[in-house]
Amino acid sequence: MIDPALYDQARDRIAANGFTPEIQTKISLLLCAAKNGNALFHSGVQWVPNFGVVQQFILSQYSREIEAVTLLGRTTHWSQNPMLATEGARIIAPLTLAWGQVMAPPGPMFNPQAAYRGITLGHAQLARIRLLPVIPEKIDPQDPYVVALQRIEQENGRMLQTQIRLLKNIGTELPLEEREALVEQDQLLVDGVFSEFLAWLAAA
Amino acid sequence: MPTIQYGHHQVNYELSGEAGRPVITFLNGLTQNANLWKTYAAHFVPRGYRVLAYDMLGQGRSSKPVIDIKLSMHADLLDHLLTELGIEKTHLASISFGGIVGLDFAIRYGKRLHSLTAMSTFAELTPQLDLLGAVMLQGLAEVGLPYLQSMLYPMNMSSDWIAANRERIPAMKRAGYIGNDAYAMQNLMESFVEFQPLTPALKKITVPTLVMNGEFDFFTPRECHETIRREIANSRLLIIQRAYHAFTLEMPEVTMRQIEIFLQQVESDTWQGDQSVWIAADDPTAETQWLPLAGDWNRAVQIAPPNGPSKAKRTTAAAPRRKSAPRKATS
Numbered sequence: 001m002i003d004p005a006l007y008d009q010a011r012d013r014i015a016a017n018g019f020t021p022e023i024q025t026k027i028s029l030l031l032c033a034a035k036n037g038n039a040l041f042h043s044g045v046q047w048v049p050n051f052g053v054v055q056q057f058i059l060s061q062y063s064r065e066i067e068a069v070t071l072l073g074r075t076t077h078w079s080q081n082p083m084l085a086t087e088g089a090r091i092i093a094p095l096t097l098a099w100g101q102v103m104a105p106p107g108p109m110f111n112p113q114a115a116y117r118g119i120t121l122g123h124a125q126l127a128r129i130r131l132l133p134v135i136p137e138k139i140d141p142q143d144p145y146v147v148a149l150q151r152i153e154q155e156n157g158r159m160l161q162t163q164i165r166l167l168k169n170i171g172t173e174l175p176l177e178e179r180e181a182l183v184e185q186d187q188l189l190v191d192g193v194f195s196e197f198l199a200w201l202a203a204a
Numbered sequence: 205m206p207t208i209q210y211g212h213h214q215v216n217y218e219l220s221g222e223a224g225r226p227v228i229t230f231l232n233g234l235t236q237n238a239n240l241w242k243t244y245a246a247h248f249v250p251r252g253y254r255v256l257a258y259d260m261l262g263q264g265r266s267s268k269p270v271i272d273i274k275l276s277m278h279a280d281l282l283d284h285l286l287t288e289l290g291i292e293k294t295h296l297a298s299i300s301f302g303g304i305v306g307l308d309f310a311i312r313y314g315k316r317l318h319s320l321t322a323m324s325t326f327a328e329l330t331p332q333l334d335l336l337g338a339v340m341l342q343g344l345a346e347v348g349l350p351y352l353q354s355m356l357y358p359m360n361m362s363s364d365w366i367a368a369n370r371e372r373i374p375a376m377k378r379a380g381y382i383g384n385d386a387y388a389m390q391n392l393m394e395s396f397v398e399f400q401p402l403t404p405a406l407k408k409i410t411v412p413t414l415v416m417n418g419e420f421d422f423f424t425p426r427e428c429h430e431t432i433r434r435e436i437a438n439s440r441l442l443i444i445q446r447a448y449h450a451f452t453l454e455m456p457e458v459t460m461r462q463i464e465i466f467l468q469q470v471e472s473d474t475w476q477g478d479q480s481v482w483i484a485a486d487d488p489t490a491e492t493q494w495l496p497l498a499g500d501w502n503r504a505v506q507i508a509p510p511n512g513p514s515k516a517k518r519t520t521a522a523a524p525r526r527k528s529a530p531r532k533a534t535s
Contacts, residue, residue, distance in 0.1 A: 001265050004382050123270065123387070132350070133382050137374060157348040157386055164387055167271050176272055177212050183270045184212075 002195050007133040009202035015136035019145050023201065025079040027131060028072045029088035030197050031152065034125045039065035041118040045108050048115075059161040061122075064159055068152045075148040081177030091196050094189055095125070116172065116182065123163035124186040126156045129194050134201065205238070205265060210281050213267035215279045219289060221254030222243045224473065226318065227294040228463075229256040229282070231302030233324070233450070234392060235356060235384050237264030240453065253467075256294065258285060260302065268388035275395045277383045279309040286316060295470070296408045297321035297463055299452050300424070301392070307402050307432070312411045319470045320409065321463055324449045326428035327435070328401035333424070341393045346361040349386040353377045359423045360450035404437035412475045413439040414466045416459070416484075418447030426502050438477030442494065443501065461488035 019119055042062035046055060089096075098121055099187055108115040132153050139146055167183065174182075205216040218238055221227075228248055230241040233516060241257035250254050254410060259266035260278055282305070283446040295318045300308030303325020309318045326333060344352045357366060366373070413436045426443075433441040442462060444451050452459050462484050469475040481501045482494040499506040 001383070006377065007382055127385055127387050130381070133378050157500065158346060160387060161345055164390065178248050179271055180269055181212050184267065 002128070002191055002198070006195055006198035006202070010134040010198045011136055012174070013202045015138070017135075019077075020138070021025060021077045021079040022081065022084060024076045024145055025081075025084050026060065026197070026201055027149070028076040028090060029085065030092060030129070030194075031131075032069050032072055032187070033088075033092045034095060034129055035065045035069050036124045037095060038125060039069070039134045040099060041102055041122065044103060045115055045118065048109055054162075057165075060061060061162050064155060068155065071148050071152065075144045077145070087200065091200055092193060093123075094193050098186070098189060112172070116170070116174075116179075117186070119163050119166050119170070120183045121189075123160065123167060123183065124190040126160040126163065128187060128190045129156075134198070160201050205259075208285060210261075210284050211279075213261055213269070215258055215261070215267070215281065215285060216265040217256065217258035217285065217289075218242075218245070218347050219254060219256045221249040223254070225252055225254045226467075227254045227256055227291050228467070229286075229294045229296050231260065231282075231296070231298035231305055232257075232263070233300030233302055234263075234389060235353065235380055237383060238255070238262070243456050244325075244460060245453075248464070251464065253295075254513065256285075256289070256291070260305070261376070262385075262388040262392045264383060268385050269391060270387055271391075273391055273395055275304070275399055276308060276312075278305040279312055282309055283313050291317050295319045295321070295467055297323070298325070299323040300325055300449065304402070307409070310411060310413070311402060311405045314409060314411055317411045319412040319414070319467065319475075321414045321416065321466060322429075322432055323452060324418060324421055324424050325432070327403045327406055327432055329396065329399065330427060333428070336423070337393065337396060338344075341390065344386060344390055344393070349381060349384060349389065352386075352389065353380055360448060361454055362420070362446070362448050365454050369471065403431055403435060406432060407437070409436045410438055412466075412470045412477050414462075415439055415441045416444060416451075416462065417441065418444050418449060418451045420446060421427065421449045421451075423449040430502055433479055433481070436477075437479065439479055440477060441479075441481045442484050443481070443497070444484050457488045458484060458486060461493060465493050 017023070039062055042058050042065065046058045046062060048055075051058065100115075102114050102118045102121065104114070108118050129152060131149050135146055135149065141147075167179070172179065205218055207214050207216050209215075216238065218241075226242075230238075230244060232238070232240055234370055238257040238259045241255065245255035245257065259279060261273055262268050286292075293316050296306050296309060296417055298321070300323070303322050304327075306322055307325065310317055329337065331351060340352060340355065343355060354377070361369075369376075413430050413432075415429050415436075417424070429441055433439050444455065444458060444462070447455055447458075466475070481497045483497050485493045485495060
């Protein structure tokens, strides 16, 4: 579980200064990196043979992740400070690396373990990267960036259903305990990145 | 919070009070956690008890399985936790989702119990509960956790409480949103797919059992508690006046007082499990706490005998009578 104090500090920072270009840029860098990783994975597995109805969910999630990235790209008031991108890349690096491992040749389409990892990593991202608690109560609810964050988070919950159903029903020889351990492992990874991100958001 | 391992799961718990004293274990409902029993620990520890509360799997800071969690696993976990902590027997007080776990534990691990307090709970899914559960699950999956949270406040709390706390609710929802994970809630709710009614096994519960139900609880209404009362011979049903589903949160003083009286009866061997029905005094300082009940406790209205005594103000007007049939038109 992510320390609630980290959410409070990030929210207080935003309440004090508003959604400045720096704040928006930090948030969008994280979300875009996470969503690009998940979209890349979905683009890699959407033509797995015999997927049946699951293929539609995979294609749908791929499209919605791209939509979210596009929405963020359009609504973010981007900062011109290149150091933000550098620091953001450093914080997000564990996620970038994990998605790189999933996509490494021969790729998830031909590597069941990588495919399973892609699902657990996607689950962890959609479930644990939650930004609604950093939105201050007194912020303008019509602010386009706030609206975008809310829509993306609500959509994350819906998309998560694909990962939940796959994790529960996917045919694998891995024992249940091992599968749960893999899920938990990626949750810890995402929690680590997101905790550091929240601290960065709260920093001056 | 200290932790124990249960398989590959981590379970966070809080145990307060001196070793050697009788233990009360509290189990919470969905979207809640062990912290909510701190008030209860503060009440019972100075009164000579130890209080054990823990985050059930899928909640709070304990592990949150994604793939599978059988309903029966919760009772197995409690058995394991008690063993790990060196607690041979405990009093168990549980509410709502925790209440089902409490009943299951009492059925399968009854030897580890001194007593059972089952609050705002059920032993089987009535058709109403079945549909309500499906709607809650649908709302959680299709709209999200904030929707479920918004739905639960009016289902759990009274209008008075909501009016008094309206400004605090957004902050409480935010804390709940941070502390809970939608997928873990969903997993707990989906465990009901394989839920088999506990009703046929309730007769196996022989420990003193206090069943507590809010007067106005429309989430788990009287019929749910009546089933439990009827099937457990060593039980009593206690109705909490003007209470809704989450009376442990809304009326902690009243609830703690009732549990305290029950435990005193159990420990002094004065408990009479006779399946009788009582009403809890709404003043926890009142001398008489369990008030006798008149009438049918399964009804929301009480029909007075035609000329019998009634506290209700009687109208002086004559009772409406059926009009005589219209006369046939004569030609």
